[in-house]
Amino acid sequence: MPGQNLTRDEARQRASLVQTASYEVALDLTTGPSTFLSRSTVRFTATEGASTFIDLIAPTVREVVLNGRGLDPADVVADSRIRLDGLAAENELVVVADCAYMNTGEGLHRFVDPVDDEVYLYSQFEVADSRRVFAVFEQPDLKATFTFTVTAPAHWTVVSNGPAVGQPVRIEGGVNRNGGTDHGIAVWQFETTPRISSYITAIVAGPYHGEHRELTSIDGRTIPLGVYCRASLAEHLDIDNIVDITRAGFAFYEKTFGTPYPFAKYDQLFVPEFNAGAMENAGCVTFVETYVFRSKVPDATVERRAVTILHELAHMWFGDLVTMQWWDDLWLNESFAEFQSTRATATVTPWTSAWTTFSSLEKSWAYRQDQLPSTHPIAADIRDLEDVEVNFDGITYAKGASVLRQLVAWVGEEEFDAGVRAYFAKHAYGNTRLRDLLSELEVTSGRDLSAWSRLWLEQAGVTLVRPAIEVDDDGVITAAAVLQEVPGTHPVQRPHRLAVGGYDLDASGRLVRTTRIELDVDGPSTPVPELVGKHRPDLLLVNDDDLAYAKTRLDPVSLAFATEHLAAFDASLPRTLVWAAAWDATRDGETPARGYIDLVLGNLAHETDSSVVLVLLRQLTTALDLYVAPEHRGATAAAAADRLLELARAAAAGSDLQLQLVKAFAARAVTEAQLSLVTDLLDGRLHLPGLSVDTDLRWELLSSLVTGGRAGEPDIAAQLAADPTATGQRAAAAARAAVPTAEAKESAWTSVVDRDDLPNAVQAATIAGFGRVHDVDLLVPFVDRYFEAIEEVWRTRTNEIAQTIVFGLYPVELVGHADVDLLARTDAWLGAHPDAAPALRRIVSENRDGVRRALAAQEADRRS
Numbered sequence: 033m034p035g036q037n038l039t040r041d042e043a044r045q046r047a048s049l050v051q052t053a054s055y056e057v058a059l060d061l062t063t064g065p066s067t068f069l070s071r072s073t074v075r076f077t078a079t080e081g082a083s084t085f086i087d088l089i090a091p092t093v094r095e096v097v098l099n100g101r102g103l104d105p106a107d108v109v110a111d112s113r114i115r116l117d118g119l120a121a122e123n124e125l126v127v128v129a130d131c132a133y134m135n136t137g138e139g140l141h142r143f144v145d146p147v148d149d150e151v152y153l154y155s156q157f158e159v160a161d162s163r164r165v166f167a168v169f170e171q172p173d174l175k176a177t178f179t180f181t182v183t184a185p186a187h188w189t190v191v192s193n194g195p196a197v198g199q200p201v202r203i204e205g206g207v208n209r210n211g212g213t214d215h216g217i218a219v220w221q222f223e224t225t226p227r228i229s230s231y232i233t234a235i236v237a238g239p240y241h242g243e244h245r246e247l248t249s250i251d252g253r254t255i256p257l258g259v260y261c262r263a264s265l266a267e268h269l270d271i272d273n274i275v276d277i278t279r280a281g282f283a284f285y286e287k288t289f290g291t292p293y294p295f296a297k298y299d300q301l302f303v304p305e306f307n308a309g310a311m312e313n314a315g316c317v318t319f320v321e322t323y324v325f326r327s328k329v330p331d332a333t334v335e336r337r338a339v340t341i342l343h344e345l346a347h348m349w350f351g352d353l354v355t356m357q358w359w360d361d362l363w364l365n366e367s368f369a370e371f372q373s374t375r376a377t378a379t380v381t382p383w384t385s386a387w388t389t390f391s392s393l394e395k396s397w398a399y400r401q402d403q404l405p406s407t408h409p410i411a412a413d414i415r416d417l418e419d420v421e422v423n424f425d426g427i428t429y430a431k432g433a434s435v436l437r438q439l440v441a442w443v444g445e446e447e448f449d450a451g452v453r454a455y456f457a458k459h460a461y462g463n464t465r466l467r468d469l470l471s472e473l474e475v476t477s478g479r480d481l482s483a484w485s486r487l488w489l490e491q492a493g494v495t496l497v498r499p500a501i502e503v504d505d506d507g508v509i510t511a512a513a514v515l516q517e518v519p520g521t522h523p524v525q526r527p528h529r530l531a532v533g534g535y536d537l538d539a540s541g542r543l544v545r546t547t548r549i550e551l552d553v554d555g556p557s558t559p560v561p562e563l564v565g566k567h568r569p570d571l572l573l574v575n576d577d578d579l580a581y582a583k584t585r586l587d588p589v590s591l592a593f594a595t596e597h598l599a600a601f602d603a604s605l606p607r608t609l610v611w612a613a614a615w616d617a618t619r620d621g622e623t624p625a626r627g628y629i630d631l632v633l634g635n636l637a638h639e640t641d642s643s644v645v646l647v648l649l650r651q652l653t654t655a656l657d658l659y660v661a662p663e664h665r666g667a668t669a670a671a672a673a674d675r676l677l678e679l680a681r682a683a684a685a686g687s688d689l690q691l692q693l694v695k696a697f698a699a700r701a702v703t704e705a706q707l708s709l710v711t712d713l714l715d716g717r718l719h720l721p722g723l724s725v726d727t728d729l730r731w732e733l734l735s736s737l738v739t740g741g742r743a744g745e746p747d748i749a750a751q752l753a754a755d756p757t758a759t760g761q762r763a764a765a766a767a768r769a770a771v772p773t774a775e776a777k778e779s780a781w782t783s784v785v786d787r788d789d790l791p792n793a794v795q796a797a798t799i800a801g802f803g804r805v806h807d808v809d810l811l812v813p814f815v816d817r818y819f820e821a822i823e824e825v826w827r828t829r830t831n832e833i834a835q836t837i838v839f840g841l842y843p844v845e846l847v848g849h850a851d852v853d854l855l856a857r858t859d860a861w862l863g864a865h866p867d868a869a870p871a872l873r874r875i876v877s878e879n880r881d882g883v884r885r886a887l888a889a890q891e892a893d894r895r896s
Contacts, residue, residue, distance in 0.1 A: 059166075153235070189237070191237070226461055421831045494519070625889055636649075785841070812851065
C-alpha cells in the first residue's frame with residue numbers, strides 16, 4: 033500500500049500518461065468545525081486506455097465520476113489515491129469529498145482566535161498537501177489552470193491566487209456551522225489562474241483585517257496590493273513598511289529579471305500557527321504572524337521580515353512562473369530566492385549590510401548542515417516525498433545561495449542577469465531542470481559550466497581555506513599561498529573565486545583594509561604572488577568580502593591581532609568573517625569553548641549589526657550548554673549571565689543591543705542573585721533607562737523565573753489572564769513545560785507524545801519549554817522513552833509534527849552527562865532500526881552528529 037508517499041518514478045510514469053488542463057474547485061467552508069465539502073472537476077488528457085491515479089486525503093469520499101461514469105469509492109479509493117482505469121484521450125473527473133481541517137499547519141489549517149472566538153483558515157500545500165483540500169495530480173510538473181469557488185461565512189474575507197470576480201453573493205437562509213459569528217453565508221468566485229503547480233495554490237479565509245495599496249508594473253498594469261492579518265492584531269500591522277519593501281522589491285526584480293510580475297494581484301497575509309517563515313503561493317503569499325510586531329523586537333527581526341518579504345516575492349518568478357520539474361531541483365526555487373532576496377535587501381532597503389547578515393546567519397547554517405552525515409549535493413537526489421520533506425535545509429537554501437553568489441563573481445553580474453532573463457523568457461509557466469538554467473548562463477557568460485556544476489552542485493561537502501605566510505626579519509612577505517583542505521568524507525577540491533584582504537590599524541585606531549587581491553583558488557595550494565615583497569599587514573583575511581563558500585582559518589599572527597582588535601574594524605563584514613572563523617574552530621574542537629565565550633563577552637558591546645548580535649548570542653548559548661566541559665559549565669554559565677547584565681546596563685538607553693542583552697540575561701539567569709534581578713526587572717524595581725518591559729518581554733522574564741523555580745502556575749495563569757491572546761497561550765504553554773518538577777515534565781511529555789490534539793504552534797512551544805532546565809537530571813527519565821516512541825510518532829503523525837517532535841525532544845541537553853551515554857544510546861537505536869523510514873534515520877543521525885561534535889568540543893575545553 034502506498035500510504036501517503038509518492039515516488040519520483042511514480043510521478044514520471046504518471047506524467048508520461050497524463051497532461052492536466054484545468055481544475056475547478058468548489059469548497060464549502062460552512063458545514064462544520066471538523067470537515068468541509070470539496071468538489072473537484074479535473075480536465076486532463078491521457079493515453080487512451082491507460083490507468084493511473086489521482087491524489088486525495090479525505091476522511092470521506094462521497095462521489096467519483098470519470099467521464100460520466102460513477103465509480104464506487106469503496107473500490108477505487110485507497111490511502112491517499114483514487115484509481116482511474118480505462119482513461120479516454122480527453123477526460124473529465126468529478127470528485128466530491130468531505131475533507132478535514134488540520135491543526136498541524138498543513139492542508140487547510142483551522143484556528144480559533146481566543147480573543148474573539150472567530151475562526152481563521154489558511155492553506156499550506158507545499159510539499160504535497162493540496163490533496164488534503166481537493167483531488168489533484170500532486171506533482172509540480174503537472175501544471176494546470178485553477179478556478180476556485182468558495183462558500184464561507186458572509187462576514188469573512190476570502191483570498192485566493194486570483195482576484196475575486198465581483199462581490200460575494202449571499203445565500204438566503206444559509207447558516208454558518210463553522211464556529212464564530214453567524215451572519216449568514218456567501219459565495220466567492222475567483223478568476224482562473226495561469227498554468228501553475230498545485231502546491232502554490234491557496235485559500236485564506238476568515239474575518240481578516242485587510243489594507244490595500246497598488247503599484248504599476250513595468251508593462252503598465254496596475255497591480256493591487258493587499259496586506260492582511262487577524263482582526264485582533266490589526267492595530268499592530270505595520271502596513272507602510274511592508275508595502276514600501278514590497279514596492280522596492282517589485283521594481284528591483286522586474287528590472288533585474290526583465291520580466292513583468294506574472295500574476296494579476298499580490299496579497300500578503302500574516303496567518304496564525306504557521307510552521308515556516310512564509311510560503312510563496314502565487315499572488316497570495318502567507319507569512320508567520322509573528323512578523324506582526326505587537327512588542328518591540330530587535331532590528332534583526334525587522335530585517336528578517338524584509339528579507340522574507342523579498343524572498344517570497346522573488347519566488348513569483350523563481351518557483352511560480354518557472355517551476356522545477358521534480359523536487360530534485362527544489363534548490364532552483366529556494367537558493368535563487370535566498371540569493372536574490374539578500375541582493376535586493378542590500379540594494380533597495382535600509383539594510384545595506386544584508387550580506388553581513390547573510391554571512392552570519394545563512395552561511396553559518398549552510399556550513400553546519402554541510403558537515404552533517406546527511407549532507408547532500410545542492411542538486412539533490414529526491415527519491416520520494418519523504419526525502420523532500422526533510423530537504424528544506426541549509427544546503428537547499430543557504431549553501432545554494434552562497435554558491436550562486438560565487439558563480440556571479442566568476443561569470444560576471446551582467447552576464448548572470450542576462451542568462452536569468454533568457455531563462456524566464458524561454459520557460460515561463462513551464463517546468464525546468466538544472467540543465468535548462470545552466471544552458472542559458474553558458475550562452476551569456478561564454479563559459480562551460482558543466483565542470484563547475486559537477487563540483488559545486490552535484491557533490492556535497494565544504495572545504496577549508498587558510499593562508500600560509502612567510503616573512504623575513506623586516507616583516508616583508510617572502511611567500512604567500514592559500515591552502516585548501518578537503519574533508520575526509522567528501523574529499524573534493526573545488527575552484528573558488530575569492531579575495532584576500534590585508535588590514536592595518538590607521539592613525540585613528542581603526543582597522544581598515546589596505547590590500548585586496550581577487551584570485552581563483554584551485555587545488556591544495558594556490559600562490560598569491562601579489563603579496564610577496566609587501567610588508568605583512570596586521571591581519572590577513574582569506575575570503576574577504578565573503579565571495580567564496582568555504583570555511584576559513586586565520587594564521588596565528590592574524591588571529592592574535594584580530595582577537596585583540598576585533599572592535600576596531602571599520603566595516604561589519606570582515607569582523608563577521610573573523611567571528612565565523614573563531615566559532616567554526618570552536619565547533620570543530622580546535623579551540624576551547626571558554627575561549628570563544630570570553631571573545632564574545634569581551635567584544636559584544638562593540639558589535640553594530642543587530643543580526644550578528646543575534647547570532648553571537650545563539651552561539652554563546654550553544655557553547656555554554658553543550659561545548660563547555662561539564663565540570664566547568666556551572667561557574668562559566670553564571671559568570672556569563674553576570675557579564676550579560678553588566679553589558680545590558682552599559683548599553684545605550686533604549687538601544688537594540690540593550691534589548692537583546694536583557695533577553696539573553698533573562699534566558700541565562702541561574703543563580704539566586706540573578707533570578708532576584710529578573711524579578712526586579714519584571715516588577716519594575718529595577719529599571720534600565722529606555723527599556724520598556726512590554727507584553728512579550730514580560731513573558732520572557734516570567735519564563736526565566738519559572739525555569740529557576742521562582743514562579744509557578746499562579747503567576748503563569750495571572751499573566752495569561754492579562755494576555756489572553758494566541759501569543760499568550762503559546763508563552764504559557766512554554767512556561768508550564770519549563771516548571772522544574774518531574775510532574776510538569778511528565779505532563780508536557782504526555783501532551784506532545786501520547787496525545788495528538790495540540791495545535792502545531794502550541795506543541796512547538798511546549799517542546800521548547802520541556803527542554804529548558806537548570807537541572808538536566810529532570811530529563812534523564814525521558815531518554816529511553818524518546819527512543820521507544822519515535823517510530824510510532826513518525827508513523828502516526830503528519831510530517832511537520834513528526835519532525836518537530838523527533839528533533840525537539842532529542843535529549844541533547846544530556847550530552848556529557850555522567851549517567852547517560854547519549855552517543856551510545858543513539859547508536860543502539862540506529863543499529864536496531866536499519867529499516868526505519870530513511871527520513872527518520874536521517875534526523876536521528878543528525879542528532880547523533882551534534883552529540884559527537886559536542887563531546888569533542890567538551891574535550892578540547894577540558895584540555896585548555
